[in-house]
Amino acid sequence: MDDDGTPNVDNSNESSPENNLDEEKRIKCMKAHKELFNSMSNYEKKLIRGLMRGFGNTMILWLISKKRQHGYEIMTKFHESTAPYNTKMPSASKIYPVLHDLEKNNLIKGSWEHHGKRRVKYYEITTExxxxxxxxxxxxxxAKKNKSSLWVEFFKDMIDVEDNNE
Incomplete structure (x- = not known):
């Protein structure tokens, strides 16, 4: 709701030919990812999930740097991005300890707000x-410039990161 009590209206999802094409493309891509993931062995799936979990803390910090948000929003974004991989939405028991750790180390700051009868803690990134x-x-x-990192080579190969120096 806006300050005057009127509901916020989000027009970002208004139907337009461009939005419909983007949505169709996104759905098609998700289906292809799901098919690929389902064709993997259980061990391959375990490896992918481990890779995704390993970057979770840094990704949470990065997400908060993009937009002030609360824990449930972060859980939802992770769920949406991992939906093709048949993984469960990260639970509060996974997300909130990371948020508390980032806050304890002064990388993010939380502030409580009232939304009706509920209190919601929003997190925003700090200067640190x-x-x-x-x-x-x-x-x-x-590492990329000096071509000295095995990680850079790995990510270029695995996710086809473009190298503008080549």
């Missing part, structure tokens, strides 16, 4: 959090 992400990016760019 922005600086941490900046250092992570610099490390990645340095």
């Amino acid at each position: 959090g922005e600086e941490a992400l900046s250092r992570f990016r610099k490390m990645g760019k340095f």
Whole structure:
């Protein structure tokens, strides 16, 4: 609701030819990912899930850097992004300890707000959090520039990261 009590209206999903094409393309891509994932052995699925979990903390910090949000929003985004892989939405027991750890280390800051009868804690990135992400990016760019990182080679090969220097 807006400050005057009127409902917020989100027009971002209005039907237009462009939005319909984008949605069709997204659905087609998700179906292809699901088929590929389902064709994997159980061990291959375990490897993929492990890779996704390993970057969770940094990804949560990055998500909060994009937009101030609460824990349930973060859980939902993870669920939407992993839906093709038949993985469960990360539970509160997984997300909130990460949020508390990031907050304890001053990378994010939480503030409570009332939404009707409920209190919701919103998280936003701190200056220290922005600086941490900046250092992570610099490390990645340095490794890429110097072609000195096995991780850079791995990610280029695995997710087809474009290298503008080649």
